[in-house]
Amino acid sequence: MRWPLIAAAVGTALVLGGCGKNIPPESNSRSVFAMDTYMTVTVNDGRIGDALNGAETELKRLDGLWSVTTEGSDMYRLDNAGGAPTEVSPETAELIAFGQEMYDLTDGALDITLYPVVREWGFTTGEYKIPDQAAIDGLLKNTGADRITVSGNTVTLPQGMSADLGSLGKGAAGDAVTAILKKNGVTSALLDLGGNVQVIGAKPDGSPWRIGLRDPWSEGSLGRLELTDCAVVTSGGYERFFVGEDGVTYWHILDPETGCPARSGIASATAVGKEGRLCDGLSTSLFVLGEEGAEELWRSMDSFDMILVTDDRRLIITEGIADSFTLGESYEGVIKTEVLRR
Numbered sequence: 001m002r003w004p005l006i007a008a009a010v011g012t013a014l015v016l017g018g019c020g021k022n023i024p025p026e027s028n029s030r031s032v033f034a035m036d037t038y039m040t041v042t043v044n045d046g047r048i049g050d051a052l053n054g055a056e057t058e059l060k061r062l063d064g065l066w067s068v069t070t071e072g073s074d075m076y077r078l079d080n081a082g083g084a085p086t087e088v089s090p091e092t093a094e095l096i097a098f099g100q101e102m103y104d105l106t107d108g109a110l111d112i113t114l115y116p117v118v119r120e121w122g123f124t125t126g127e128y129k130i131p132d133q134a135a136i137d138g139l140l141k142n143t144g145a146d147r148i149t150v151s152g153n154t155v156t157l158p159q160g161m162s163a164d165l166g167s168l169g170k171g172a173a174g175d176a177v178t179a180i181l182k183k184n185g186v187t188s189a190l191l192d193l194g195g196n197v198q199v200i201g202a203k204p205d206g207s208p209w210r211i212g213l214r215d216p217w218s219e220g221s222l223g224r225l226e227l228t229d230c231a232v233v234t235s236g237g238y239e240r241f242f243v244g245e246d247g248v249t250y251w252h253i254l255d256p257e258t259g260c261p262a263r264s265g266i267a268s269a270t271a272v273g274k275e276g277r278l279c280d281g282l283s284t285s286l287f288v289l290g291e292e293g294a295e296e297l298w299r300s301m302d303s304f305d306m307i308l309v310t311d312d313r314r315l316i317i318t319e320g321i322a323d324s325f326t327l328g329e330s331y332e333g334v335i336k337t338e339v340l341r342r
C-alpha cells in the first residue's frame with residue numbers, strides 16, 4: 001500500500017458529519033480499500049446487511065477487473081496483449097467504450113490512453129520525476145482513445161498503447177454500487193469512494209445530504225452542497241502532486257495535448273449529476289479544459305452541473321446547484337462567487 005498517496009487522495013469532497021443523531025450506527029457502514037483509496041458505504045434502510053455485503057463484493061470485483069497492476073485483471077491483460085484482441089468482461093468493455101465517448105465529448109481532454117505518460121511522471125508509483133520533453137513527445141505518439149476498437153466484449157488496443165480507467169473507475173463503481181443498494185431496498189445511502197461522493201435519496205430525517213467542497217489550498221472545506229440522489233466528483237491538483245527540483249508543483253491531471261500537468265487556471269473542478277461515471281470523467285476534463293472550455297461543455301450538455309474554483313480565487317457555479325451551495329463563512333469576501341446561467 002502506498003500510504004502517502006492514500007493520505008493525499010482522501011478528502012477530495014468531504015462528507016460533513018452533522019450532529020450526532022444523524023450518524024448511523026457503525027453496523028450501517030462498511031469500509032473497503034479498493035482502487036487505491038478508502039471507500040465507505042453507509043446505508044440507512046432496506047436490507048442493510050445484504051446491501052453492504054453486495055457493495056463490498058462489487059467494489060472488490062471491479063477493482064480486480066480494472067487494476068492495471070494486478071496480473072490477470074482485464075486492464076492488465078489488455079495493456080499487455082501486444083495489440084492482440086482481448087476478451088474482457090462486459091463492464092470493462094462498456095467503460096472503455098464510455099471512455100471513448102468522453103474523449104469525443106471533451107475534444108480529447110479526457111484520454112484513457114494517456115496512461116504511459118502518467119506512468120512516465122511517476123504518478124502511478126509515487127516515484128516522481130520530471131520527464132524530458134522528448135520522452136513525453138515520444139509517448140504522446142501512442143495515445144488517442146479513438147484508436148481503441150471495442151466490439152462486443154472484445155477490445156483491441158494497438159501495439160505500443162496502454163489504457164487505464166483511473167479517471168472513470170470510482171464513478172462507475174459508484175453507479176454499480178448504487179444499483180445494488182437500490183435492489184436491496186435502500187432509499188437512503190451515502191457512498192464516499194475516495195472523495196467521489198454519491199448519495200441515494202436524502203438523510204434519514206428527510207433533509208438533503210450535506211457534501212463539503214474541499215478547499216483546494218488547505219485541508220478545510222470551502223462550502224457545502226445540500227443535495228439528494230446525485231454524484232459529486234471533484235478533481236484538483238492538490239490530490240496527488242510533487243514539487244520538482246525546479247521548485248514547481250506538478251500534479252496528476254495531465255493535458256493530453258502537452259503530456260504535462262494541466263495548467264488551465266482551475267484549482268478544482270466539481271461535476272454534479274445523476275451518473276457517477278460521467279461526473280468522474282467530467283471533473284477531470286473540466287480541470288483540463290479550463291474556465292472557457294468547461295463553460296462551453298456545460299452549455300452543450302444538460303446532464304450535469306459544475307463548480308469551478310479558479311487559481312485567482314473565484315468560484316463559478318452553474319444555476320442548477322447555485323441555490324444548494326453555501327460558501328463557508330470564513331470565505332465570504334475572499335472567494336468571489338459567480339453563477340452561470342443558460
Ligand code: ADP
Binds near residue numbers: 012168234254256
Ligand atoms: P482521482 O482519481 O485522483 O480522484 P481523477 O478522477 O481526476 O482523480 O483522475 C485522475 C487520474 O486519471 C490520474 O491519476 C491519472 O491516472 C489519470 N489521468 C490524468 N490525466 C488524465 C487525462 N487527461 N485523461 C484521462 N486520464 C487522466
Ligand code: MG
Binds near residue numbers: 167168279280281284
Ligand atoms: Mg475523474
